[in-house]
Amino acid sequence: MIMRALAILLALMGAAVSAQEFSGLARPDPETSVLRDTRNGGLEIVLGLSQGVPFRIFTLDEPRRLVLDFREVDWRGIEPATLNQSNAVKTVRMGQFRPGWSRMVVEFEPPFLFGTADMTIDRSTGQARLDVVLTEGDDESFAAAAGAPEGALWSEDIVMPPKPGDARFVIVLDPGHGGIDPGADQGGVLEKEVMLTFAHELREVLLRSGDVDVVLTREDDRFVSLDERVSIAHKVRGDLFISLHADAVSEGMAHGATVYTLSDSASDAASAALAERHDRADILSGVDLSSQGDVVAGVLMDLARLETAPRSEQLAEALRLGIEKHGLRLNRRPLRAASFSVLRSPSVPSVLLEVGFLSSETDRGNLVDPAWRAEMAHAVRDAIFAWRQADAARSELVRQ
Numbered sequence: 029m030i031m032r033a034l035a036i037l038l039a040l041m042g043a044a045v046s047a048q049e050f051s052g053l054a055r056p057d058p059e060t061s062v063l064r065d066t067r068n069g070g071l072e073i074v075l076g077l078s079q080g081v082p083f084r085i086f087t088l089d090e091p092r093r094l095v096l097d098f099r100e101v102d103w104r105g106i107e108p109a110t111l112n113q114s115n116a117v118k119t120v121r122m123g124q125f126r127p128g129w130s131r132m133v134v135e136f137e138p139p140f141l142f143g144t145a146d147m148t149i150d151r152s153t154g155q156a157r158l159d160v161v162l163t164e165g166d167d168e169s170f171a172a173a174a175g176a177p178e179g180a181l182w183s184e185d186i187v188m189p190p191k192p193g194d195a196r197f198v199i200v201l202d203p204g205h206g207g208i209d210p211g212a213d214q215g216g217v218l219e220k221e222v223m224l225t226f227a228h229e230l231r232e233v234l235l236r237s238g239d240v241d242v243v244l245t246r247e248d249d250r251f252v253s254l255d256e257r258v259s260i261a262h263k264v265r266g267d268l269f270i271s272l273h274a275d276a277v278s279e280g281m282a283h284g285a286t287v288y289t290l291s292d293s294a295s296d297a298a299s300a301a302l303a304e305r306h307d308r309a310d311i312l313s314g315v316d317l318s319s320q321g322d323v324v325a326g327v328l329m330d331l332a333r334l335e336t337a338p339r340s341e342q343l344a345e346a347l348r349l350g351i352e353k354h355g356l357r358l359n360r361r362p363l364r365a366a367s368f369s370v371l372r373s374p375s376v377p378s379v380l381l382e383v384g385f386l387s388s389e390t391d392r393g394n395l396v397d398p399a400w401r402a403e404m405a406h407a408v409r410d411a412i413f414a415w416r417q418a419d420a421a422r423s424e425l426v427r428q
Contacts (some may be wrong), residue, residue, distance in 0.1 A: 054077045054081045054101045054102070055101070055105065056075055056101060056105070057076035057077070062076065063134065064095040065115055066112045069138075069165045070143065070164055071136065071138075072159065072160070072427040073094075073160040076155070076156075076157055077158065078155050080147060080154070081099055082099045083096060083097060083098045085145055087140075087175075089170065089171055089176070091135050092135065092170065094134040094142075094246065096131065096133075096134070096398045097129055098129070099130070101264060101292050103122040105148045106122070108122065108258070109355065110375040118133055119136060121133045124275065127223050129428075140164065140168060141162060141163050141164075142162060142163075143160075143162055144159075145161075177294050196239060196240070198265060198266045199234060199267065200260075200261040201242060201270055201272060202269060202370065202374065202375070203224040203246055204220065204223050204274075205247050205273050206252060207250045208251050209251055212276035213276075213386075214276045215385035215386070220249065222386075224248070226272060228244075231314075232244075233405040233406060238413060239411065243264045243266065254369045255369075257271070257370050257376075258372060266376045267376070267377075268415070269376045269378040270379055270381055271368070271378070272381055273381070273385060274384050275382055275385055275387075277385060278404075280383045282359045282360070282387065283359065284382055284384065285359060285384075286358075286380065286382040287344040287347045287380070288364050288380040288381075289344050289363075289364075289378075289379055291365035336373070342377075342415060343377050343379050343411075344363055345363065346361045346411040346414050346418070347381060347408065347411045349414070350365055350408060350411025351407075351408045353410070354403055354407035356407055381408070
C-alpha cells in the first residue's frame with residue numbers, strides 16, 4: 029500500500045536544503061514620482077517603482093504626518109525637494125528605518141484623511157505605480173484616525189494551548205492568488221482558476237479518505253492577503269498548510285511538480301525570484317500588515333519554528349515521494365526553499381506546492397486535464413496521510 033510504504037520511508041529519511049543569498053530592492057523613478065495638491069483640497073502621492081513591493085500606510089499626529097512603510101525601497105536618486113510639488117506638505121523624508129523595511133514620512137499641516145491607495149503593476153515590465161490619495165478632513169477626525177499599527181500580528185497565536193488529543197486532523201489548503209490577483213496567465217489558463225479547481229477536487233479526495241477536516245483559505249475568486257492566509261491556518265488550528273500554485277517562468281524550461289519550504293535564503297536564484305513574485309500579491313490589496321517586529325514575539329516565533337521547520341521539510345519530502353510513487357512528473361530539483369511569506373507560520377508545518385508550471389505546454393495540458401488532476405490529488409492525499417502517520421510516530425518517540 030502506497031501510504032504505508034511512504035510512511036516507512038519518511039520515518040527513515042530527512043530533508044536537506046542548500047542555501048544561496050538573494051536580494052532585490054525597488055527603486056523609485058524621479059520622472060513619474062510626485063507629491064501634489066488635488067483640486068478638491070486633498071493630497072496625492074504618486075510613486076513610480078521599478079517593481080512592486082508590499083507596503084502599509086498609517087497616519088500620526090503631533091506633528092501631522094503620513095507614514096508609508098515598504099519592504100523594501102532604495103531611495104537613492106530621488107530628491108525630496110524635487111518630489112514635493114505640494115503647497116500643503118512641509119517636509120518629506122525617506123530612508124531605511126529597520127532591516128528589510130524602508131520608510132517615507134510626509135509631514136503636512138492640514139488634517140488630511142486617508143482616502144485610497146492603489147498599486148498597479150505593468151505585467152510586461154514588472155514596473156509599479158503607487159497612487160495614494162488623502163482627502164480634506166478636520167482636526168477631530170484626523171486625531172481619531174491617527175495611530176501606529178499594533179504590534180506583532182501573530183503573537184496571540186504563539187501562546188495558543190495545544191489541541192486536545194482527540195481533536196480532528198485539520199488540513200488547510202491554500203489556492204494561490206484570486207480576485208484582482210490572477211497569478212500566472214498562459215495559453216488562456218489562469219493560475220488562480222485552475223488552482224481553485226484543484227483545491228476543491230483535492231478537498232473531496234481527502235474528505236472521502238479519512239477522519240480529517242479540510243479548510244480552504246478561499247472558496248471562490250476573491251483576493252486573500254498573505255497574512256490572512258496564514259491567520260486562517262492558525263484560527264482553525266491547522267495541522268498542516270499547503271499553498272497550491274502553478275506558476276509561469278519567462279526563462280528556462282521549468283516543468284514538473286516542485287515543493288518549497290521556508291528559508292530566509294533561497295536554495296537557488298529562481299526560487300528566490302519566485303518567492304519575490306508571490307509575495308508581491310499583497311500589494312494589490314493596498315496594505316501590507318506584516319509584523320512590527322515585536323522582539324519578544326519574534327523570539328517566540330523563532331523558537332516555535334525550531335520544531336515546525338523539520339516537520340515542514342518532512343512534509344515536503346512526503347509530497348515528493350507521493351508524486352513520484354504515482355508516476356507523475358517531478359521537477360529535476362523537486363525540493364527547494366525560499367522566503368515565501370505565506371509559509372511563515374511559527375506553529376503550522378507549511379509547504380508551497382507548485383503543482384506544475386503553466387509556462388510548460390505539457391504541464392499546462394496536465395493541469396487542465398481532470399483525469400491528471402485526480403491522479404495528482406490522490407498522490408497528495410497519500411503523501412499527507414503518510415506524513416501524518418510518520419509524524420505521529422516521531423512525536424510519540426519524543427514523548428518517550
